[in-house]
Amino acid sequence: MPIERYNPADAEARWQKIWDQRGIFTTKNDDPRKKYYVLEMFPYPSGRIHMGHVRNYTMGDVVARVKRAMGFNVLHPMGWDAFGMPAENAAMERKVHPKAWTYDNIAAMKKQLKSMGLSLDWSREIATCDPAYYKHQQKMFLDFLRVGLVEREKRKVNWDPVDQTVLANEQVIDGRGWRSGALVEQREMNQWVFKITKYSQELLDALDTLDRWPEKVRLMQKNWIGRSEGLLVRFALDPKTTPNGESELEVFTTRPDTLFGAKFMALAPDHPLASAAAKNNAALAEFITACKHTGTAQELIDKADKLGFDTGMKAVHPFDPSWKIPVYVANFILMDYGTGAIFGCPAHDQRDLDFVNKYGLGNTPVVCPPDQDPKRFVITDTAYDGDGRMINSRFLDGMSIAQAKEEVARRLEEESRGNRPVAQRRVNFRLRDWGISRQRYWGCPIPVIHCAKCGVVPVPEKDLPVTLPEDVTFDRPGNPLDHHPTWKNVACPQCGGAARRETDTMDTFVDSSWYFERFTDPWITTAPTDRPMVDAWMPVNQYIGGIEHAILHLLYSRFFTRAMKATGHVGLEEPFAGLFTQGMVVHETYRRSNGEWAAPAEVKIESNGDARHATLLTTGEAIAIGAIEKMSKSKRNTVDPDDIIKEYGADVARWFMLSDSPPERDVEWTERGVQGAWRFSQRLWRLVGEAAEIAKLAPAERPDQFGPAALGLRKATHRALNRVTDDIEKLHFNVCVAHIYEFANTLNGVIGDVGSDGGTEAAPDLAWAMREAVNVLVQLFHPMMPHLAEECWAALGHDTLVAQAPWPQVERALLVEDTVTLPVQINGKKRAEATVARNAGSAEIEAAVLALDAVKKALDGKAPKKVIIVPQRIVNVVA
RNA sequence: GCGGGCGUGGCGGAAUUGGUAGACGCGCGGGAUUUAGGUUCCCGUGACGAAAGUCGUGGGGGUUCGAGCCCCUCCGCCCGCACCA
Numbered sequence: 017m018p019i020e021r022y023n024p025a026d027a028e029a030r031w032q033k034i035w036d037q038r039g040i041f042t043t044k045n046d047d048p049r050k051k052y053y054v055l056e057m058f059p060y061p062s063g064r065i066h067m068g069h070v071r072n073y074t075m076g077d078v079v080a081r082v083k084r085a086m087g088f089n090v091l092h093p094m095g096w097d098a099f100g101m102p103a104e105n106a107a108m109e110r111k112v113h114p115k116a117w118t119y120d121n122i123a124a125m126k127k128q129l130k131s132m133g134l135s136l137d138w139s140r141e142i143a144t145c146d147p148a149y150y151k152h153q154q155k156m157f158l159d160f161l162r163v164g165l166v167e168r169e170k171r172k173v174n175w176d177p178v179d180q181t182v183l184a185n186e187q188v189i190d191g192r193g194w195r196s197g198a199l200v201e202q203r204e205m206n207q208w209v210f211k212i213t214k215y216s217q218e219l220l221d222a223l224d225t226l227d228r229w230p231e232k233v234r235l236m237q238k239n240w241i242g243r244s245e246g247l248l249v250r251f252a253l254d255p256k257t258t259p260n261g262e263s264e265l266e267v268f269t270t271r272p273d274t275l276f277g278a279k280f281m282a283l284a285p286d287h288p289l290a291s292a293a294a295k296n297n298a299a300l301a302e303f304i305t306a307c308k309h310t311g312t313a314q315e316l317i318d319k320a321d322k323l324g325f326d327t328g329m330k331a332v333h334p335f336d337p338s339w340k341i342p343v344y345v346a347n348f349i350l351m352d353y354g355t356g357a358i359f360g361c362p363a364h365d366q367r368d369l370d371f372v373n374k375y376g377l378g379n380t381p382v383v384c385p386p387d388q389d390p391k392r393f394v395i396t397d398t399a400y401d402g403d404g405r406m407i408n409s410r411f412l413d414g415m416s417i418a419q420a421k422e423e424v425a426r427r428l429e430e431e432s433r434g435n436r437p438v439a440q441r442r443v444n445f446r447l448r449d450w451g452i453s454r455q456r457y458w459g460c461p462i463p464v465i466h467c468a469k470c471g472v473v474p475v476p477e478k479d480l481p482v483t484l485p486e487d488v489t490f491d492r493p494g495n496p497l498d499h500h501p502t503w504k505n506v507a508c509p510q511c512g513g514a515a516r517r518e519t520d521t522m523d524t525f526v527d528s529s530w531y532f533e534r535f536t537d538p539w540i541t542t543a544p545t546d547r548p549m550v551d552a553w554m555p556v557n558q559y560i561g562g563i564e565h566a567i568l569h570l571l572y573s574r575f576f577t578r579a580m581k582a583t584g585h586v587g588l589e590e591p592f593a594g595l596f597t598q599g600m601v602v603h604e605t606y607r608r609s610n611g612e613w614a615a616p617a618e619v620k621i622e623s624n625g626d627a628r629h630a631t632l633l634t635t636g637e638a639i640a641i642g643a644i645e646k647m648s649k650s651k652r653n654t655v656d657p658d659d660i661i662k663e664y665g666a667d668v669a670r671w672f673m674l675s676d677s678p679p680e681r682d683v684e685w686t687e688r689g690v691q692g693a694w695r696f697s698q699r700l701w702r703l704v705g706e707a708a709e710i711a712k713l714a715p716a717e718r719p720d721q722f723g724p725a726a727l728g729l730r731k732a733t734h735r736a737l738n739r740v741t742d743d744i745e746k747l748h749f750n751v752c753v754a755h756i757y758e759f760a761n762t763l764n765g766v767i768g769d770v771g772s773d774g775g776t777e778a779a780p781d782l783a784w785a786m787r788e789a790v791n792v793l794v795q796l797f798h799p800m801m802p803h804l805a806e807e808c809w810a811a812l813g814h815d816t817l818v819a820q821a822p823w824p825q826v827e828r829a830l831l832v833e834d835t836v837t838l839p840v841q842i843n844g845k846k847r848a849e850a851t852v853a854r855n856a857g858s859a860e861i862e863a864a865v866l867a868l869d870a871v872k873k874a875l876d877g878k879a880p881k882k883v884i885i886v887p888q889r890i891v892n893v894v895a
Numbered sequence: 896g897c898g899g900g901c902g903u904g905g906c907g908g909a910a911u912u913g914g915u916a917g918a919c920g921c922g923c924g925g926g927a928u929u930u931a932g933g934u935u936c937c938c939g940u941g942a943c944g945a946a947a948g949u950c951g952u953g954g955g956g957g958u959u960c961g962a963g964c965c966c967c968u969c970c971g972c973c974c975g976c977a978c979c980a
Contacts, residue, residue, distance in 0.1 A: 368980085
């Protein structure tokens with residue numbers, strides 16, 4: 017009977033409708049089964065999905081479908097990270113309201129996502145721009161404010177002159193705004209900050225507990241938090257040399273052992289003491305201004321010389337009152353790290369050495385490398401930062417670095433007794449508090465009111481949410497909320513007097529720092545979370561998204577969850593038990609001779625032999641095939657998922673996204689690859705049809721005995737099942753795909769054998785094994801190609817849905833063979849094989865091996881020196 | 896500069912974690928079916944060699960009966976951080 021082609025366009029829509037109508041992916045919170053929460057990073061509603069989304073959501077969907085089949089109550093929701101700049105840009109460029117633009121985009125993308133056949137619970141859909149969502153965010157802001165996790169600070173901030181907004185440190189990349197790409201400027205502004213630094217140590221320590229996170233991400237966060245241990249040392253200043261008689265200067269150092277190598281002190285250009293000194297020193301003031309103008313861009317920092325200005329101030333060495341040290345202002349000292357001041361030990365720090373060599377201050381080595389003579393050891397232009405013994409350091413001489421550090425700390429602390437401390441041990445972090453104020457319209461309003469009389473007054477909870485006004489204009493730069501004629505004018509909740517609303521909105525990373533907790537019960541109106549539910553579902557068992565969020569989103573979410581715990585909204589610290597970061601989707605680039613990029617859809621590729629060449633479809637001109645790069649609008653090397661789904665169906669797109677490359681690595685999208693996936697999907701359909709013909713002959717009852725052919729098929733079935741199950745658990749989707757191919761090939765071979773057998777009918781035992789095999793096959797590819805799987809499942813005569821079928825059980829007994837074929841090595845090279853009983857003993861195996869012709873030949877009558885036998889693995893004969 | 900990762904056929908990649916290197920796919924070559932093909936099926940495909948065989952996981956060295964995997968060293972590519980005291 018001829019089997020018709022599988023038509024994805026027809027079948028996919030049909031099955032999606034059935035899933036939808038039966039509501040099979042709607043998750044019930046009161047379902048008593050064990051819970052499993054799988055989540056992909058929710059998208060920004062840009063208007064269209066891209067291949068990266070297809071890859072991301074397909075991976076999550078495979079996990080969700082498999083876990084569901086395994087009997088878990090699976091939560092697999094979707095939502096929208098809906099606030100942000102692009103909506104305002106659209107408003108400025110196209111005169112559409114950000115809200116309308118955003119919701120239109122959501123509608124369009126939702127339709128696209130639905131066409132992918134994802135097993136999502138859409139009843140929990142969230143958009144962060146919905147007041148029903150951000151109302152709770154405002155409530156939590158006020159909670160955090162109350163417990164001191166939110167503060168208002170005058171801060172030097174990163175100002176993006178293009179977007180006209182403030183950026184967090186994490187959002188500045190190579191001195192440029194992460195979104196606009198504009199060079200960032202430094203400005204002093206009043207800012208709302210989240211006190212993430214209160215959790216520095218905890219966020220660092222807990223990284224060790226995240227054993228299902230990629231090592232790389234944990235390391236990046238560790239470096240970002242940047243813990244260092246050192247000593248806070250208070251140097252005395254000669255008050256005669258300071259502008260207002262200041263008498264001390266505090267520095268942070270991780271190398272107190274090098275104190276006797278000190279040659280200078282250096283202040284950050286914006287250090288208060290530097291500013292004070294500049295008041296009556298015009299040249300210094302000029303130097304400081306010049307420092308501030310040096311950009312923060314990478315190449316500028318690399319090229320910038322170590323520059324300094326001698327203030328004339330003198331510091332006193334803490335161990336020698338007669339030892340005076342000059343105080344400089346230097347361009348390489350950062351005000352926001354440590355105390356904004358250092359002591360410089362040039363012999364053992366390259367920057368300090370460059371500095372003294374420029375200003376002729378000299379150096380004294382105080383650590384001598386083990387292989388050097390202390391009397392002759394000198395430093396010229398390379399600082400020594402290795403291990404060694406202390407020299408030229410009075411009471412420290414001969415000590416190790418560690419001993420010297422300890423001794424310096426001990427002596428200085430002792431001196432401090434009764435007085436202000438001269439030194440304190442101190443742990444310092446690189447992590448800064450998270451500034452969340454943004455001078456933007458399309459974000460969550462910060463729920464506070466500024467009153468001239470009462471100061472900062474929180475908006476009373478009964479007045480939440482503070483909603484965004486819709487009648488705003490985008491005809492000039494800056495914050496539309498500031499320009500709004502009436503919105504900001506309110507009565508002070510405390511005194512009733514005229515007051516002004518905060519017009520800054522929150523960084524959109526706040527919105528995405530708790531959406532996963534909201535998904536556990538998005539219906540509750542009285543609180544951000546329903547405690548029993550959020551505690552039952554959290555943490556997310558498997559979170560999947562791009563590596564680009566390794567620091568920003570993932571660190572903020574870890575902080576936010578802790579802050580929510582502190583204010584009673586959740587009961588845990590770590591939101592994501594398992595994290596997987598997937599690679600990018602990349603594509604060849606095409607370039608015309610005039611330098612313009614051509615899109616894949618505009619190019620025709622031909623190959624003769626190994627050579628491939630490209631021409632432009634419209635003009636026939638030759639096109640240069642360029643590097644394989646991340647799909648991007650600027651290089652025009654994108655492929656639209658919509659086009660692929662229309663042409664090949666969602667299953668083919670999903671299958672291809674999982675094939676070939678390991679999920680954490682980049683995957684190259686190629687036309688050849690998609691066609692391979694297409695051919696395989698059609699092949700599966702035919703194969704299932706043919707197998708179904710044989711399976712029809714199967715007896716209802718499981719036969720007692722299986723002949724060799726049937727047994728062989730059953731073994732192949734359970735081996736495939738075991739491997740695929742295993743590799744899905746490890747998220748090795750590309751290996752799953754390979755195993756499914758292999759199993760399909762095996763099945764194909766068996767069908768071929770039956771068919772060639774003069775057309776006789778398959779024996780009942782083989783028919784039964786075939787029915788088992790084909791059912792397992794369909795279940796195995798169901799998570800990847802769910803529509804085709806439903807179509808096949810129905811063709812096999814089931815009146816249930818494969819999406820609701822329980823995962824098949826592996827029969828362990830079928831995984832072990834009665835006999836094993838052992839490779840036989842002679843001196844480590846494979847020379848022969850020996851087939852023995854699986855449980856054969858060493859003596860038996862050795863006898864069998866020594867009887868082999870190849871072994872006899874190699875031994876040439878002599879006894880082997882040694883025979884190594886690894887049962888069920890390998891034999892090695894040492895001649 | 897600091898930290899991390901990677902290097903396997905023409906290509907993407909497998910390899911039970913020290914035990915038959917190259918599974919599976921793509922590409923390529925050959926054959927069959929077809930009026931036709933984004934068709935299907937079969938065979939071959941690491942290199943050298945007529946064959947027996949020899950070589951082979953970036954280069955060199957080591958440990959081991961046995962190394963893609965462990966150790967040392969060198970080379971190359973990629974990613975993250977970056978004047979952090």
